[in-house]
Amino acid sequence: MGSRPRPKRLCPAAASVQNPLHTPRLTRVAIEGNIAVGKSTFAKMLEMSTAACEVVHEPIAKWQNIRASNHSEDSSSSALKSTGNLLQMMYEDPHRWSYTFQSYSCMSRIEAQLKPVSARLLNTENSVQIFERSVYSDRYIFASNMYDLGYLNETEWTIYQDWHTYLINQFGNRIALEGIIYLQASPEKCLERIQQRARVEEKEIQVNYLQQLHDKHEDWLVKRTMEVHFDHLKNVPMLVLDMNEDFEEDKLKQNKLLEQVKNFMHSLRLDGRSL
Numbered sequence: 268m269g270s271r272p273r274p275k276r277l278c279p280a281a282a283s284v285q286n287p288l289h290t291p292r293l294t295r296v297a298i299e300g301n302i303a304v305g306k307s308t309f310a311k312m313l314e315m316s317t318a319a320c321e322v323v324h325e326p327i328a329k330w331q332n333i334r335a336s337n338h339s340e341d342s343s344s345s346a347l348k349s350t351g352n353l354l355q356m357m358y359e360d361p362h363r364w365s366y367t368f369q370s371y372s373c374m375s376r377i378e379a380q381l382k383p384v385s386a387r388l389l390n391t392e393n394s395v396q397i398f399e400r401s402v403y404s405d406r407y408i409f410a411s412n413m414y415d416l417g418y419l420n421e422t423e424w425t426i427y428q429d430w431h432t433y434l435i436n437q438f439g440n441r442i443a444l445e446g447i448i449y450l451q452a453s454p455e456k457c458l459e460r461i462q463q464r465a466r467v468e469e470k471e472i473q474v475n476y477l478q479q480l481h482d483k484h485e486d487w488l489v490k491r492t493m494e495v496h497f498d499h500l501k502n503v504p505m506l507v508l509d510m511n512e513d514f515e516e517d518k519l520k521q522n523k524l525l526e527q528v529k530n531f532m533h534s535l536r537l538d539g540r541s542l
């Protein structure tokens with residue numbers, strides 16, 4: 268069997284893990300983008316390209332299978348009763364479930380992103396932690412859109428924003444972003460990929476919903492006209508990558524994208540933004 272060439276390494280692998288005087292630096296970056304634009308695919312590619320990168324995935328499996336914890340000693344997953352698929356409930360009846368969804372999606376993102384970094388990553392020089400979406404897209408893209416559509420009422424939106432601001436001010440420094448990579452593609456292209464992926468909960472998604480989410484991404488990350496409420500977010504460095512083209516089978520295109528990410532990470536370190 269012919270071996271496929273590995274993509275170029277994004278960052279040099281750990282050369283000084285054994286050196287007790289060495290102080291590795293960790294950079295936290297979020298990948299943002301519309302539904303099915305290719306965030307997981309791209310994150311996987313980054314992870315495969317370097318030993319110095321780990322991805323914190325969006326906790327979608329949790330949303331699809333809400334489990335009741337009985338707080339007993341035996342908290343193994345088999346002991347937890349499934350109580351529903353919140354992702355499906357939100358798509359089927361957004362009036363009823365949007366507030367519940369937004370509170371759980373945000374809470375579960377914070378929980379996932381606060382988990383301690385692996386020892387391997389901590390001991391690796393110039394390491395990168397990649398968050399698949401963030402608490403900011405939870406609010407400024409999705410929850411805000413649910414409010415615009417009338418699926419969150421004024422009271423729910425006010426309450427959401429109140430606790431969101433409070434939580435980010437409490438925990439934000441532990442999950443603060445040094446940069447954002449925005450994967451950009453047309454709503455039509457995203458719809459095509461949703462249909463190709465065929466996730467059952469997403470079967471009714473229409474192009475206008477994707478257009479609304481696209482416009483919010485553009486206002487937030489490209490035009491920067493969206494009002495954000497956290498100082499560190501206002502000037503966060505941004506890399507915008509065009510994802511309209513298919514790169515899954517094209518090593519040359521993959522390497523070009525990796526090079527752009529590598530330069531971006533390098534600029535964040537020069538900027539002194541790494542932790």
Ligand SMILES: Nc1ncnc2c1ncn2[C@@H]1O[C@H](COP(=O)(O)OP(=O)(O)OP(=O)(O)O)[C@@H](O)[C@H]1O
Nearest residue numbers: 301302303304305306307308460464512513514515
């Ligand atoms: N550049 C690309 N060209 C063609 N197909 C792609 C590309 N990137 C991803 N895909 C395909 O599009 C579908 C969605 O990709 P992926 O699951 O990575 O999207 P995502 O942005 O992580 O989705 P979500 O918003 O639901 O988290 C998958 O079937 C994947 O194989």
Ligand SMILES: Nc1nc(=O)c2ncn([C@H]3C[C@H](O)[C@@H](CO)O3)c2[nH]1
Nearest residue numbers: 302325327368372404405409410469
């Ligand atoms: N309403 C809503 N709020 C969110 O914060 C949010 N984050 C992700 N999603 C949807 C998009 C994909 O279908 C699926 C996986 O990304 O989950 C969300 N939907």
